[in-house]
Amino acid sequence: DAKTTQPPSMDCAEGRAANLPCNHSTISGNEYVYWYRQIHSQGPQYIIHGLKNNETNEMASLIITEDRKSSTLILPHATLRDTAVYYCIVSPHNAGNMLTFGGGTRLMVKP
Amino acid sequence: DTAVSQTPKYLVTQMGNDKSIKCEQNLGHDTMYWYKQDSKKFLKIMFSYNNKELIINETVPNRFSPKSPDKAHLNLHINSLELGDSAVYFCASSHRDDGSGNTIYFGEGSWLTVV
Numbered sequence: 001d002a003k004t005t006q007p008p009s010m011d012c013a014e015g016r017a018a019n020l021p022c023n024h025s026t027i028s029g030n031e032y033v034y035w036y037r038q039i040h041s042q043g044p045q046y047i048i049h050g051l052k053n054n055e056t057n058e059m060a061s062l063i064i065t066e067d068r069k070s071s072t073l074i075l076p077h078a079t080l081r082d083t084a085v086y087y088c089i090v091s092p093h094n095a096g097n098m099l100t101f102g103g104g105t106r107l108m109v110k111p
Numbered sequence: 112d113t114a115v116s117q118t119p120k121y122l123v124t125q126m127g128n129d130k131s132i133k134c135e136q137n138l139g140h141d142t143m144y145w146y147k148q149d150s151k152k153f154l155k156i157m158f159s160y161n162n163k164e165l166i167i168n169e170t171v172p173n174r175f176s177p178k179s180p181d182k183a184h185l186n187l188h189i190n191s192l193e194l195g196d197s198a199v200y201f202c203a204s205s206h207r208d209d210g211s212g213n214t215i216y217f218g219e220g221s222w223l224t225v226v
Contacts, residue, residue, distance in 0.1 A: 036215075043115075043201050043217030044154065085152070098144075098166060099215060101154035 003027070004088045009106040012082075018075040020105050022088030025069040030092050033064060034099065035073045037084040044087065044101070047073065078109045114138050115218040117202045123224045124192060132187045132221045134202030143185035144215065145177060146201040154201070160185055192225045199223070 005023040012018040024033065035047040048055055048062045050071075055062045061074040075082055085104040117134045124130050136143060142161040148154045158177045159166040165177065174190045185204075189196060202218040 038154075041220075043203070043219050044215075046214050046216070049214070087154075098156045098159050098168075100156065101146075103153070 003090050004102055006088050006105045011108050011110055012078045014109055014111050015077055018078040018107055020073040020086050023070045024090045027068050027090050031090045033071050034089040036087045039084040080109050083109045115202055115204055115216050117218040117221050121222045126192055126225055128192050129190045132200055134185050135183055136204040138204055140204035140206050142205050144203040145187050148199040194225050197223055197225045
């Protein structure tokens with residue numbers, strides 16, 4: 001069962017902000033929103049996570065709607081190296097960390 | 112220093128063989144995992160393991176078994192390899208409960224091809 005819905009692909013111009021949406025309308029109160037990415041031929045990489053407040057770190061910002069049914073990952077100044085598949089995952093904090101990855105969004109950053 | 116390292120990176124073997132993929136993490140984590148990424152690029156959890164508990168994804172055939180000699184290692188043994196086992200296998204690790212949520216660190220993957 002897919003708990004999140006993401007567009008299969010997106011393009012972004014280099015240097016512009018990349019806004020990646022995710023719908024998680026059935027999210028439970030104890031579930032966090034996590035974002036990972038996978039660059040071609042590499043292992044997945046953690047980006048950011050949040051519960052209900054917006055979060056920011058050195059890689060990205062996470063905006064979660066007030067009803068928590070959707071979120072947006074923002075890469076403020078996308079570079080070519082940000083081309084990857086981005087996964088939005090919802091999971092309880094203590095679920096044995098058995099994250100379930102969906103299809104993700106393939107982000108192509110173009111010069 | 113690689114945080115989660117796995118060997119071999121590439122493995123080509125014949126059907127019916129038994130093979131192992133090794134994984135080591137130097138992050139001091141207490142939980143390790145194996146994920147499988149098939150040709151359609153879907154990442155599926157296979158096992159979650161710490162020194163107290165093994166959680167197995169029920170869809171994983173019992174030909175697959177994790178072996179953990181210590182907290183820093185979780186090796187994947189595969190018996191009687193089949194063509195459908197061809198995939199990329201990722202090892203990963205995290206703290207079970209350190210307040211940092213599900214921050215999982217992945218290895219670079221092991222490409223298994225069964226011929």
